[in-house]
Amino acid sequence: MTQLLSEILTKYNYWIYITLMMIGLYAMIAKNNLVKKIVGMNIFQTAIILFYVSIGSKKGGTIPIIKHDHGAASHVVHAAEYINPLPHVLMLTAIVVSVATLGVALALAIKIYHRYQSLEEDEILAQIREK
């Protein structure tokens, strides 16, 4: 029991990211409204970003900006003192990708709305079937 509890406590960030990801995935599959699905998609993507940021964190590390004095480049830097910067870099890219996808998805939603006057998937499909 205590082992399970410690397992949960030491990895709670991972549990939260799984929860958020499942919320987003559920919204994308089960929701009927196109914009709601887009929101779900964004939650899904942010959850993955949270996961990556969690990989990067390091106990006893500070933010990855090296303390330096002007001119003294010989100052020795220990990797253990700073948080792992690589996941941060990857996630900057992922955030950019997510906003780009968001822009295109919203543009498509607007285009669909102008054609069918609705954002509900079932109503649109019914209109398509009528023809």
Next chain:
Amino acid sequence: MKAAGLLIVILTGGLLIYATADFPPWAYPQSPASTHVSPRYIEKSIEETAVPNVVTAVLADYRGYDTMFETTVIFAAGVACFLLLRIRVEEGPEEQLFRHSLTGMTIRIKDGRKAPSDLEEFERIDAHWVPQDLIIKTVCRILIPFIQLFALYVIAFGHHSPGGGFQGGVILGASVIVLAMSHDLRSSLQRMGEKVNALLCAAGVLIYAGTGALCLAMGENFLDYGILAPLFRCDPVMARSNGIFMVEIGVGIAVMATMIRIYNNVSSAGRYDEGL
């Protein structure tokens, strides 16, 4: 659909939870992620690139190639939004509203008839125009220069503090979007027209890829800024730092222009006449 969705979610969640058991504990300093590749970035970034903000150094130098494509993704999104939404309206929208600024009366012109462009007291307003926005307008007008100044600071100071081309570019774009929201889309389009905007989009990414190609032309690998040292008149390490700065400027321009472009297209549904 809901039941199927729930089932998929539970299955996926189960798989992810199953895998989590074999992860190293959270924030464990000896985990492979913290000991294999990343220490070099932290220990060597000042020595090799003269950039104290390791994230910037990795973003624009060690993994600069990723960032070039990241900027390209944004550029592609801007082009895709334009391709999808932009409609050229010759006859104008169905209905145009004009407000007489002295009396506050509103006239309505339908079916693309000729608008009173010669009358100076009339100003064009949006369909859902709200009269009481003097405070918002004034505050935004005062704020915009400071927002832009901050954005430039973020771009320029990305080497030493959080920030960089991407964040600065978004803030710079946001300043124009704020103008479009507080006044209207037409006044922001007067400041930055569609064509200028589109050219800036391409120019930004072109600066990035061009810097890489310049390194190639000077005989080194793509994006190897060290070779640019003679151009900047400094040693190769400082040249890397300067190369990163050049690239960040390109990212800033591209991101700014694309954010504005997506906003313009989305908020006016491609008509470029009435915004939010």
Next chain:
Amino acid sequence: MIWQLDLAILTLVVVTAVGAIYIKDLLGTAILFGAYSFLMCLLWSIMGAVDVAFTEASVGAGVSTVFFVGAVFRTTRRTKD
């Protein structure tokens, strides 16, 4: 790291995410999504990812929300679920 603060933010993140999915008004969804992004940004700055947090603050909580609001204005606020 103050664990009470951490816990509060984590709870709020989940609450806003669920709220954004379930509220029956798309404008509300957009605003709640903005709140979600902002809380995410706080979470990341707690975890030391300052650059990511900065980006999320400007992109997720800023520009994305504006895009959502713009799209909702150009379409409709009505939603069935």
Next chain:
Amino acid sequence: MSQHYPVLLVTVPLLSAFLISISGWLNKRLCFPIAVAALASASFFSAGLLSKVIHKNVVLYRLGGWAPPWGIAYRVDYLNGLVLVVVSLVALINLISTYRSVEREFSEKLGAFYTLYVLFVTGLLGITVTGDAFNLYVLLEIASLTGYGLIAMGEEDRAPLASLNYVYMGTIGACFYLLGIGYLYIVTGSLNMADISAILPSLYQSRAVLSAFIICMVGVWLKMAFFPLHAWLPNAYTFAPSAASSLIAPLMTKVMVYVMLRLMLTVFTPDFVFSAIDINRSIVWLAVIAISMGAILALTARNLKKMLTYIIVAEVGYMVGGAWLGNRAGMTGAILHLVNDALMTLCVFLVVGNIVYRMKGHSFEDLRGLFRKMPFTMGAFAIGALSIIGVPPTCGFFSKWYLLWGGIQAGHYAFVAALLFSSLVNVVLFFRIFEIGYYESPTEAHGGGHSQGSIEEAPLSMLVPLYLVAVGLVVVGLYTGAIVNNVIRLAVPPGIV
């Protein structure tokens, strides 16, 4: 100069895309020539790379001059050298062939269309050439995002919704891939494919690695439309504009098959995929279902383009099944089929493009009497159809032969039966089309005032590239032995027997 080929291959089209975007605003007539020049040079570089790989060995390139696990590296070997040539050639031929239909459909937004076109090809080339797992994700997003935009410009009524569904599914797929890479990163600490595969053997028992593998595979399958995850593909490809569908249909799924092969062969290595975990037989069963369902769904289609999209779903099943058989013949068949299927799909989709250009539609009613009206186009269609059915000496026969042989060697007779069943269904499908096109006379509504029997062939600029592809199908078929011996045999790792 030649040591820079790997990066020039990607960056020349990339830079050209920006130039096209600029010239779209300044001088529209320049867009097409720049695009042709960009893709022609990409074809040149990819051919150069392949010959370099054959004559020397694996080509490595360090971007930014940083050594691999720290920087990003490009790595060209036999497998992706071959795929690069196919991708760049298919894109170039399609670009030239669809010039007129693009001019007609996108006269206003020519610059934007060609920008996205070239960026899409850049994305695919980048996916293929890269040796870095995360770089692959970024380029995957470029290819997908431009693909969404291109597809949505098709039929006004249906294309945007089809494209939005593709956005949802595609994003889930890409995110799953990203998540899988994250799992690999958390246990290995590296993003470079070669480096990951060097670290992995000690971790084969880890649950995280197994999950990473499954998640990556599901993500890639979503992107390549492997059967239960194929829902986005038929509508997206059917309603896309013809210039875009004949670009995306041959390439996107094939490149994703390549990504799957790359993950199986290089990142996770055959030791893990076929020995450490015991799932390959069940995956082949999934492929059996995919092939059968693709064939059955194709039978229900009442529209030429939709029928072809379901055939793509079945063909994806061929390649996944062949790759997971776990023996040399199956893997060879999968790689060979990847090449052949790209050419066959290009051929039939170019035909559809020609038909749409003349007849303004692609339902079965539009095909009546088409053999008289467009004899040359339909002649090429016949070659493509025979190749998809698998009639010698077209190339489709040879790859199917390898796949069948692999199935027999592995003792997986259901896979063999599914292949034969799907070939049989293809015979039915295509002979139905031939029947409609040859015996039924066109209705007046579609004849549109022209006298019956007169030839209304597509313009020469569309026919010549089409015949290039059609002849290519036979030539590739005849040179199968050379391709297999010189390239594919060496692309399959020696661990697979």
